[in-house]
Amino acid sequence: MKVLLYFEGEKILAKSGIGRALEHQKRALSEVGIEYTLDADCTDYDILHINTYGINSHSMVKKAKKNGKKVIYHAHSTEEDFRNSFIGSNQISPLVKKYLVSLYSKADYLITPTPYSKELLEGYGITVPITSISNGIDLNRFERSEEKETKFREYFKIKENQKVIICVGLYFERKGIIDFVELAREMPNYRFIWFGHTPMYSIPKTIRTIVKEDHPVNVEFPGYIKGDIIEGAYSAADLFFFPSYEETEGIVILEALASKQQVLVRDIPVYKGWLKDKVNCYMGNNNEEFANLIEKLVENKIPNTCQAGYSVAKDKSIGRIGHELKNVYEKVLTNDAKEQEDRVHQEN
Known part of the structure; x- marks a missing residue:
């Protein structure tokens, strides 16, 4: 199994919680022995695990689906947490919600940090399977010193x-x-x-x-x-x-x-x-x-x-999060294998 972790605008978002979430994902996958790449041009991956929702992110999802790859969207963002942020955020938040629903709906599976955000996404009418997995925390880094x-x-x-x-x-x-x-x-x-x-x-x-x-x-x-x-x-x-x-x-x-x-x-x-x-x-x-x-x-x-x-x-330690991510990856790939098997049976 090989995962492409994609994160658009990494330098811009590095100072945000989403930026730290990517670092946690890298650590979590390493701890459970899952191979990953950050190279957007890579082609030999099995799952695209995508964290952002810019124009390039949209293109990555489209490209992955075209090439028969599985897509897991990490839904860090909702309309609710977009409001009362940047200039004009409240005015355009309904459009952001519409865009997020369109983008998230293209995935094979959604991961979101909490049961609360899972409920919000389900309330949007999204029918893609959703599970809540914490962004996790590196306990060693924050040990008292x-x-x-x-x-x-x-x-x-x-x-x-x-x-x-x-x-x-x-x-x-x-x-x-x-x-x-x-x-x-x-x-x-x-x-x-x-x-x-x-x-x-x-x-x-x-x-x-x-x-x-x-x-x-x-x-x-x-x-x-x-x-x-x-x-x-x-x-x-x-x-x-x-x-x-x-x-x-x-x-x-x-x-x-x-x-x-x-x-x-x-x-x-x-x-x-x-x-x-x-x-x-x-x-x-x-x-x-x-x-x-x-x-x-x-x-x-x-x-x-x-x-x-x-x-x-x-x-919510990174080690535990790694195992939860691995379970989702395996579930997505297992479902993919089952779908292919069912397709072969139907063709025969």
């Missing part, structure tokens, strides 16, 4: 006993960036750091203004930072606060859980079945609830859920 934590503290000049709340995400309204800044304004004694970057020309003026100038002094937007500093931040911060309104999974949450960090999220449907309030994380519905929870969590006034959260990350 004194060296990494020191690098984070030194880079940001964190003072002793200073309380730090972090978030990681693109500069999207959907991610809850407005609420993050408003809460920081209400809590001047705490330091709020939002990691991540989105080209300013692509986001609405209201969000550009918030990032560039309209935020209190206790909020920082250091941009996209990778390696030891961000990994140290995940474990050294006092809280990972992710107020997103819509996700298909949220790889950054898995990264925080793998770091044994306390996690606070908005109570939204995507977390149903794997995140549970007051068990492996805390959940809030509005800024009043968030302010109350942030203060109690940072000051250790309520029990932390870090260990239970880590167990969630363990269940």
Whole structure:
């Protein structure tokens, strides 16, 4: 079995969750001994596993089907998580949905990160078989490290006993960036750091203004930072606060859980079945609830859920994801073999 992992615009999307999903897929396939290639010109593969939905992605699917290859589409994107993102996203989201349905429907099988996103796709009327498989997490990479934590503290000049709340995400309204800044304004004694970057020309003026100038002094937007500093931040911060309104999974949450960090999220449907309030994380519905929870969590006034959260990350480790992907590949190829056998019987 050989798989062609195709990812259009890899450099552009490298800083997003989808970009990290590709790295996880490569690791996952290596761990279960599945041969893969990233060469779009390769012809000796069995399955096209495609992650993106640009014009070139459409051409790759068409070419694969023409050559009798099986196509598995990794459905990272939905209309719901496209809204409240880029300039004009809400206006064109119905067209994006129509395009996604057309593209996804050409696949032999769909993989999507969570049961929630699976339900959304089924609600679109897509009849292709769909299974939910987490994007996974590299537990070793996010294991707590004194060296990494020191690098984070030194880079940001964190003072002793200073309380730090972090978030990681693109500069999207959907991610809850407005609420993050408003809460920081209400809590001047705490330091709020939002990691991540989105080209300013692509986001609405209201969000550009918030990032560039309209935020209190206790909020920082250091941009996209990778390696030891961000990994140290995940474990050294006092809280990972992710107020997103819509996700298909949220790889950054898995990264925080793998770091044994306390996690606070908005109570939204995507977390149903794997995140549970007051068990492996805390959940809030509005800024009043968030302010109350942030203060109690940072000051250790309520029990932390870090260990239970880590167990969630363990269940979604890259090794386990590799076996789940392998099962889907084998199912697709087995069905293909059965179809060919049935065809021969019919011809005879």
